[in-house]
Amino acid sequence: MARTPALTPPPGRRPSMTDVAKLAGVSHQTVSRVLNHPQTVRPATLEKVKAAIRELGYRPNTSARALVTRRTRLIGVVNPGEARFGPANMTMAIEEAASEAGYATTLAVMRDARAETVERALEFFLELGVEGIVFVAPMSQVAPAAMQLSTTLPVVMIAAGLRESTSLHVVAVDQEVGARMATRHLIDLGHRDIVHVAGPNDWFDARSRIVGWRDELLEADLPVPPMVAGGWDPVHGYEIGRRLVAERRLPSAIFAANDPMALGMIRAFHEAGVRVPDDVSVVGFDDVEGAGYFEPPLTTVRQPFAAAGTRAIQVLLAALDGAPASRTLIAPELIARASTRRFQAG
Structure with missing residues (x-):
């Protein structure tokens, strides 16, 4: 029977396990078992895979064994x-x-x-x-x-x-603990209006930081203000900072989902004459290289990468x-610097 063209590797390319699996109508795992543990494969399947190997001229990489x-x-x-x-x-x-x-x-x-x-x-x-x-x-x-x-x-x-x-x-x-640390730091400084500028929603870390910020506020019996959707880049923080100033919605404290966004907001505030931390305290996340040399030096959460x-x-x-499947959580660390200060009303 003629070989189906769609199952043939392009000219010049060496046949791969994918090609063998497709031609034989089996999974990668089955091809791997045929190559390494043929005794675990049913005879009919074994012969089908071997036939595909012969037809394609597939040669297993020795490292695969x-x-x-x-x-x-x-x-x-x-x-x-x-x-x-x-x-x-x-x-x-x-x-x-x-x-x-x-x-x-x-x-x-x-x-x-x-x-x-x-x-x-x-x-x-x-x-x-x-x-x-x-x-x-x-x-x-x-x-x-x-x-x-x-x-x-x-x-x-x-x-x-x-x-x-x-x-x-x-x-x-x-990440939840890290977000709680950032939020608790601001609460301990007397802040009650603490806004979170979040990262992209399809990132696990961003989602967990939202949860930590919200739960820490709730446990302190503080209102949870509307979250501000952001991104990861400084330009996101810069644009959000400008918008908060223009709309006169500046809270007393902001927890940004990462340091670059925090840096962008600080730049926007500086251009608008808003002082950090005198008018608004800002906390970031990650402790990127140089975070301690921003102006002002950035309070942030250090991740132990x-x-x-x-x-x-x-x-x-x-x-x-x-060893069986496991789940390990590693604690981050709050690094307090000069971008946050005790809240002073008025």
Whole structure:
């Protein structure tokens, strides 16, 4: 019977496991089991996959066979393609922690959770023979992809707001606690009108910071003012700052979802003659490099990126030894600087 053209790899490209799986009508996992544990595959399926391998002339990458023996000492890292301070520093910390443990890392960028994106990442990692995967996954759309991959390989996901699952290991900086710290700091300074300028709603961290801010106000029996939707960039903070001044809706204190937005607001306030912290106190989040050298130096919440990266590798290595799925939260730290002061009425 003639081969279906759509199932044939393009000219010049070496046949891949994806091609074998499509031609045989099975999953990646089944092809992997045929290559590594053929005794676990039903005879009919085994023969179907072998026939597809022969027809395509597929040659397995030798490192893929090391997946089962766990001898590659290679860890896959999925990054959302963000060059922002948080994801970039987290990825660097993971690479350093893996290196200290005697492992190398290989990076795959997954900007979305579409089926073809997941398939491409799975193919990439299986053919390289990675022993496990760490997801730097601040965006909620990536969670289903991590869940899918965790049924094939040990997976650690670094993301706030995720609960325990049967297969997925979660490590996160406790964003809710960090937001509570920022809000409590302002409450302790006597502020009662504390507005939160939030990050994008499709980011786990942004959602968790909203929850922490709201819950801390509620526990203090303070009103929860309308949240201001923002982003992550300084321009978002700058535009919001200008709007608050123009509309005369300036609160006594603002908790910004990250430091760049806080910096943008401070610039807008300065241009309008609004003094920080005399007229309005501002708190950021992340403690980006140089935050202590802003004018004024920025009060913020420091995220322990290195500790989270190290812990993610520790959890992954434990998972490779058979440890059950787990959820680890790491506490952030409030760094009080000169952008906040005690509230003075009038």
